[in-house]
Amino acid sequence: MDESQPSAVEVDWSLVTRVADRLIPADAYPSASQAGVVGRLASGSADENRELWAALLGPGFAALRRELGGCDLDATTDDELDRLLDRVAAGEATHPWPVSPASFHAELMRVTAEQFYGSHGAAGWHMVGFSPALRRPGGAPPGGAAPLTTCRVHELRASYDAIVIGVGAGGGVAAAELAARGLTVLAADRGELLSYPQVGKDHLRNFRLAQYGHNAPPDVAAGPRVWADREGNEQVAASPWDPRWSALPQTIGGGTRVYQGMAWRLLPADFELATRYGVPDGSSLADWPISYDDLEPYYSEIEWSVGVSGDGTAHRNQGGRSRAYPMPPLPDNTEAAVLRRAAGHLGWSTGPIPLLINSEPRDGRGRCGQCGECVGFACPTQAKNGPYNSVLPRALQTGNLTIAARARAVRILTDARGRVSGVALMDTPGGPVTEVSAGHVVVACSAIETPRLLLHSTCDHHPDGLGNAAGQVGRHLQGHLSAVTFGIFDTPVIDGTGPNARIATCDHIHSRPGVLGGFLGNEVLKLPIIHWNRALPPGAPRAGLAGKIAMRELYRRTSHVFGLAQEIPEAANRVTLSPDVRDAQGVPVARLTGRLHPENARSADLLIEKGTEWLAAAGARQIWSLTYSLDLSAGQHQAGTCRMGDDPATSVTDRWGRVHGHDNLWIMDGSVHVSNGGFNPVLTIMALALRSARHLAG
Numbered sequence: 001m002d003e004s005q006p007s008a009v010e011v012d013w014s015l016v017t018r019v020a021d022r023l024i025p026a027d028a029y030p031s032a033s034q035a036g037v038v039g040r041l042a043s044g045s046a047d048e049n050r051e052l053w054a055a056l057l058g059p060g061f062a063a064l065r066r067e068l069g070g071c072d073l074d075a076t077t078d079d080e081l082d083r084l085l086d087r088v089a090a091g092e093a094t095h096p097w098p099v100s101p102a103s104f105h106a107e108l109m110r111v112t113a114e115q116f117y118g119s120h121g122a123a124g125w126h127m128v129g130f131s132p133a134l135r136r137p138g139g140a141p142p143g144g145a146a147p148l149t150t151c152r153v154h155e156l157r158a159s160y161d162a163i164v165i166g167v168g169a170g171g172g173v174a175a176a177e178l179a180a181r182g183l184t185v186l187a188a189d190r191g192e193l194l195s196y197p198q199v200g201k202d203h204l205r206n207f208r209l210a211q212y213g214h215n216a217p218p219d220v221a222a223g224p225r226v227w228a229d230r231e232g233n234e235q236v237a238a239s240p241w242d243p244r245w246s247a248l249p250q251t252i253g254g255g256t257r258v259y260q261g262m263a264w265r266l267l268p269a270d271f272e273l274a275t276r277y278g279v280p281d282g283s284s285l286a287d288w289p290i291s292y293d294d295l296e297p298y299y300s301e302i303e304w305s306v307g308v309s310g311d312g313t314a315h316r317n318q319g320g321r322s323r324a325y326p327m328p329p330l331p332d333n334t335e336a337a338v339l340r341r342a343a344g345h346l347g348w349s350t351g352p353i354p355l356l357i358n359s360e361p362r363d364g365r366g367r368c369g370q371c372g373e374c375v376g377f378a379c380p381t382q383a384k385n386g387p388y389n390s391v392l393p394r395a396l397q398t399g400n401l402t403i404a405a406r407a408r409a410v411r412i413l414t415d416a417r418g419r420v421s422g423v424a425l426m427d428t429p430g431g432p433v434t435e436v437s438a439g440h441v442v443v444a445c446s447a448i449e450t451p452r453l454l455l456h457s458t459c460d461h462h463p464d465g466l467g468n469a470a471g472q473v474g475r476h477l478q479g480h481l482s483a484v485t486f487g488i489f490d491t492p493v494i495d496g497t498g499p500n501a502r503i504a505t506c507d508h509i510h511s512r513p514g515v516l517g518g519f520l521g522n523e524v525l526k527l528p529i530i531h532w533n534r535a536l537p538p539g540a541p542r543a544g545l546a547g548k549i550a551m552r553e554l555y556r557r558t559s560h561v562f563g564l565a566q567e568i569p570e571a572a573n574r575v576t577l578s579p580d581v582r583d584a585q586g587v588p589v590a591r592l593t594g595r596l597h598p599e600n601a602r603s604a605d606l607l608i609e610k611g612t613e614w615l616a617a618a619g620a621r622q623i624w625s626l627t628y629s630l631d632l633s634a635g636q637h638q639a640g641t642c643r644m645g646d647d648p649a650t651s652v653t654d655r656w657g658r659v660h661g662h663d664n665l666w667i668m669d670g671s672v673h674v675s676n677g678g679f680n681p682v683l684t685i686m687a688l689a690l691r692s693a694r695h696l697a698g
């Protein structure tokens with residue numbers, strides 16, 4: 001047993017069973033205990049919720065026992081217990097409690113609901129009408145796709161034409177392109193290639209709801225990150241599932257292993273924001289050094305080589321396109337039909353959300369089976385497309401590409417003249433370090449780890465880190481401010497087919513003077529526990545029969561419209577190295593600091609206003625929005641920390657992703673974004689990586 005942990009707490013489990021069955025009582029569907037919740041609470045009390053039980057729930061149950069006085073539990077009626085629990089929930093008690101009665105009730109309800117709605121195969125799923133099962137066969141052709149093969153650090157050669165660090169969205173595309181163009185390429189990732197079962201289907205531990213952890217690395221062995229406010233007050237985020245850590249998966253494939261795959265292009269105007277809007281005081285809003293037309297051919301190429309389904313003619317306000325999508329959109333669903341009709345009444349244009357998901361068998365892999373477990377998880381039919389299952393397996397066939405797993409870059413190496421010469425790779429975790437030399441080094445570790453690596457790679461010629469002569473590395477950290485609106489309908493709008501996200505409007509981007517805006521779309525199919533956490537209306541009952549009925553009645557009648565507000569960046573929002581905190585391998589951890597520019601609120605407010613209008617026109621009878629925060633965003637859409645630009649004083653790379661002042665150091669991930677658009681970023685990351693890699697190879 002871990003001595004540092006509080007010991008397992010003594011609890012009267014017969015009392016827990018009675019109480020859990022009042023929080024979720026039996027009706028036509030099982031009660032909490034009938035659904036096996038109490039056994040799972042008991043395991044949690046000795047495991048991930050040990051501290052909660054020791055500090056709050058254990059003492060709370062002892063106090064609850066005292067509230068019952070000498071009454072025999074069996075003689076206490078359900079009504080009596082309900083009245084007592086109502087008083088506890090309201091913070092009222094007859095005897096002194098060692099803990100807050102209201103907190104006890106709220107936390108007990110939370111962990112009970114987690115087990116009732118969040119355990120695999122939970123009774124709560126059947127009750128609300130959620131099923132993770134495939135709705136149609138994937139239809140993968142016999143023979144399947146070419147596999148990806150990887151090796152370990154000790155098997156590497158001494159030298160390659162190029163080393164790409166990070167095999168995620170940007171790095172995967174870059175490595176494949178360089179190998180296809182004839183360079184010998186090492187693509188090194190600190191993670192492993194995880195199989196579908198390894199990623200798993202845990203509704204409480206994934207990249208959508210990380211209540212107790214993630215379903216892919218990083219885990220705590222990756223070390224903490226430090227989060228600081230503008231006044232310099234620091235907090236250490238110890239585990240990567242702390243939202244302040246801002247984690248993306250560290251596995252071969254990076255974010256693409258578990259993403260939703262929304263595959264948006266930026267709009268032409270997004271590349272010239274400073275020209276169109278001016279530069280708000282205190283912000284670092286800037287034009288890109290390239291235009292939409294420069295990137296358009298690469299968007300098209302990625303849509304075909306990695307694989308996007310959609311309808312390129314549907315959306316108003318899109319840039320021109322040289323080619324249609326290679327696959328039609330996924331089949332329509334109920335919510336999309338309802339929202340499309342309403343948008344028509346409002347005079348808005350809508351179209352399918354373009355997705356990096358096969359709508360038909362393609363590339364040796366299946367089509368989307370429309371299961372209920374999409375975003376945050378791997379795909380059971382391999383229909384979700386990323387470089388790891390598309391361009392990389394094809395590039396391996398050239399014989400030019402080597403993919404190293406568990407190969408963490410701890411430092412970029414330079415020679416006596418300060419020129420980049422290779423990479424020091426550690427066989428993770430904590431294994432030996434091997435120096436591998438390279439003609440070119442491409443950094444693609446995502447927008448927090450890339451600046452961390454550059455800043456850590458100091459030498460006499462680059463005492464502040466590589467590419468950081470002007471102090472620009474790590475600045476302009478951004479993500480997306482999410483605007484969330486819900487509406488309840490009289491009849492079901494959620495038909496249960498995944499991935500559900502199907503319809504969007506781009507009419508509220510650059511539509512109101514001075515407001516950047518963003519796209520507005522319907523959300524992915526919700527896991528029931530996420531619905532319980534976030535999507536019940538204000539004031540809805542959560543405990544007792546009324547709480548159970550609320551979930552049953554509202555799960556399929558609630559539409560969730562979300563918008564991604566294009567962020568206005570600031571130079572002071574940044575990644576630096578913590579001077580005090582290091583990971584287990586002695587590398588300083590990333591320190592994130594900043595706060596969103598107040599102007600961002602105008603975009604979020606616009607998207608909430610329009611989301612409300614949309615749901616009202618669709619016939620929703622109760623509509624509400626979540627409050628948003630102007631805390632630093634970063635997160636899963638992190639970008640911007642090694643901005644591309646023509647001026648080395650204000651940017652880190654040139655327009656091709658080549659680091660200023662270096663002839664052979666490149667960045668090809670979300671770090672180079674000047675701004676992040678009012679859309680999810682990944683298609684832009686891949687298109688830019690393709691453009692930069694082709695330039696490098698040329």
Ligand SMILES: Cc1cc2nc3c(=O)[nH]c(=O)nc-3n(C[C@H](O)[C@H](O)[C@H](O)COP(=O)(O)OP(=O)(O)OC[C@H]3O[C@@H](n4cnc5c(N)ncnc54)[C@H](O)[C@@H]3O)c2cc1C
Binds near residue numbers: 165191260409670
């Ligand atoms: C749940 C979820 C849903 C999402 N949905 C969408 C969506 O619908 N549409 C969209 O556009 N975007 C989406 N995203 C975001 C998208 O996945 C990211 O924007 C994208 O993956 C970032 O690409 P990148 O190349 O910058 O980094 P990544 O894809 O994160 O790749 C970085 C790679 O670098 C590796 N690495 C890091 N440090 C080192 C090191 N020192 N040495 C070696 N390797 C290292 C990591 O292991 C990782 O594989 C989603 C993300 C998540 C997690």
